[in-house]
Amino acid sequence: MVTGAGSGIGRDVTRGLVDAGYRVALAGRREEALRETLDGRDGLVVPTDVTDADAVRTLFARVREELGRVDLLFNNAGTFGRPAPIEDVAFEDWQTIVATNLTGAFVCAQEAFRAMKEQRPRGGRIVNNGSISAHVPRPNAVGYTATKHAVTGLTRQLALEGRAYDIACGQIDIGNAATELTAAIERGALQADGSTRPEPTMDPRSVTDAVLYMAGLPLDTNVLFLTVMATGMPYVGRG
Numbered sequence: 001m002v003t004g005a006g007s008g009i010g011r012d013v014t015r016g017l018v019d020a021g022y023r024v025a026l027a028g029r030r031e032e033a034l035r036e037t038l039d040g041r042d043g044l045v046v047p048t049d050v051t052d053a054d055a056v057r058t059l060f061a062r063v064r065e066e067l068g069r070v071d072l073l074f075n076n077a078g079t080f081g082r083p084a085p086i087e088d089v090a091f092e093d094w095q096t097i098v099a100t101n102l103t104g105a106f107v108c109a110q111e112a113f114r115a116m117k118e119q120r121p122r123g124g125r126i127v128n129n130g131s132i133s134a135h136v137p138r139p140n141a142v143g144y145t146a147t148k149h150a151v152t153g154l155t156r157q158l159a160l161e162g163r164a165y166d167i168a169c170g171q172i173d174i175g176n177a178a179t180e181l182t183a184a185i186e187r188g189a190l191q192a193d194g195s196t197r198p199e200p201t202m203d204p205r206s207v208t209d210a211v212l213y214m215a216g217l218p219l220d221t222n223v224l225f226l227t228v229m230a231t232g233m234p235y236v237g238r239g
Contacts, residue, residue: 001024001060001108002027002074003048003050003074004028005024006028006034007028007179007181008179009179010074011036013076014038014043015039016211019041023044025043025044025045025063027050028077029048029049046059046063050100050105050108053107056107056108060111063115064115069119071125072126073109073126073127075105075127077101078100078147080144083139083190086142097144101150109128113158113167121166122165122166124166124167125168125214125217126158130173131151131173131174132227133148134148135227138189155170159222168217168221170222170225170226172226172227172228173227174228175228175230175233176202177203177206179204182201186199197234200233202229206228
């Protein structure tokens with residue numbers, strides 16, 4: 001299962017999984033975008049807003065009914081929000097970012113846990129999309145930074161509690177994959193010193209390859225954290 005499968009990293013990873021032989025359920029808010037992701041491939045399209053806990057429960061019930069099992073969850077749905085200094089961030093925007101990036105990831109992981117514990121053979125794998133912002137912030141991104149740091153805590157907790165049930169949980173932290181969501185970074189991104197500079201990007205296929213590697217491991221092996229980023233991006237030494 002891939003959340004946020006209608007665009008960006010989610011779209012590329014979905015296509016990579018299907019092409020590698022996985023039966024994939026695609027979750028996202030826009031049905032048309034999910035079908036565009038498949039681009040003629042086979043997959044189960046389930047329009048879902050991850051901020052709606054009832055919708056997430058319905059999603060997992062349908063996946064279990066139609067596909068039989070949940071072996072992999074790529075917990076990818078997220079939003080950056082409107083960039084703004086912390087004093088100018090609207091409370092409604094903060095709530096939306098938290099609901100999508102953190103609460104949505106939690107609810108999806110919770111339902112995946114329930115499925116993976118009950119199915120036979122039991123177990124499975126959860127891969128959370130953390131982002132470079134799970135380590136270091138960008139200017140004017142308090143909601144995104146805070147929630148991605150929190151996803152790291154969620155990953156650790158899932159990895160701990162999953163041990164007893166053959167559930168592995170890891171996190172992939174992605175830096176500047178070239179998608180429509182990072183086009184502005186290529187044109188120029190605000191830096192910690194107040195300057196604006198273009199940043200290098202990388203082919204999103206590199207992210208897909210990393211997720212496929214994590215997904216293909218036996219359940220007695222886990223990559224807890226993996227960072228994949230454009231080599232020249234200002235991450236090491238940021239600020």
